[in-house]
Amino acid sequence: MTDDTDHTGSCFCGEVQYRLRRDPMIVHACHCRDCRKQTGGPYAINALIERSEVEVIAGEPVRHEQKTGSGKPHDIWRCDECGSAVWSDYGRREVMVFIRVATLDDPERCPPDLHIFTRSALSFTKIPAEARQFRVFYDMQAEWPAESLVRFDALGTRRLGAA
Numbered sequence: 001m002t003d004d005t006d007h008t009g010s011c012f013c014g015e016v017q018y019r020l021r022r023d024p025m026i027v028h029a030c031h032c033r034d035c036r037k038q039t040g041g042p043y044a045i046n047a048l049i050e051r052s053e054v055e056v057i058a059g060e061p062v063r064h065e066q067k068t069g070s071g072k073p074h075d076i077w078r079c080d081e082c083g084s085a086v087w088s089d090y091g092r093r094e095v096m097v098f099i100r101v102a103t104l105d106d107p108e109r110c111p112p113d114l115h116i117f118t119r120s121a122l123s124f125t126k127i128p129a130e131a132r133q134f135r136v137f138y139d140m141q142a143e144w145p146a147e148s149l150v151r152f153d154a155l156g157t158r159r160l161g162a163a
């Protein structure tokens with residue numbers, strides 16, 4: 001992956017358009033029930049990237065605060081027109097967002113690096129056998145590429161942990 005590549009994306013109606021100035025640090029496929037309910041799909045695919053590397057080029061996504069079991073805040077940012085979720089901010093870190101990969105114009109460029117919460121994966125969801133997968137969560141230090149860890153730690157936010 002290179003850092004000078006642009007990934008563009010939008011909501012369904014096109015009111016909100018954005019660009020990622022860098023490749024994401026890592027991409028999760030999350031099979032938890034919350035992600036299913038929130039996306040209406042079998043799992044959510046989230047590309048983790050610095051908020052500062054996300055440029056909104058049209059429209060303005062609107063924050064929707066979610067109730068969570070853990071009590072930690074979870075904000076979903078949606079197009080105010082069509083309602084598509086373009087990214088999430090789990091834990092309201094504000095310095096990092098979870099881009100909904102399916103809203104990228106070319107999601108094929110951001111396949112999941114890790115599948116998480118596979119204990120709740122649907123029986124008809126096929127996870128590739130060679131994929132790195134975790135019944136719940138994983139150890140960032142062990143699983144993240146070194147350069148992504150450097151980027152993450154530069155944000156000065158707490159590391160990701162089990163939900």
Ligand SMILES: [Zn+2]
Binds near residue numbers: 013081082
């Ligand atoms: Zn829209």
Ligand SMILES: [Zn+2]
Binds near residue numbers: 031033035036044117
């Ligand atoms: Zn999830």
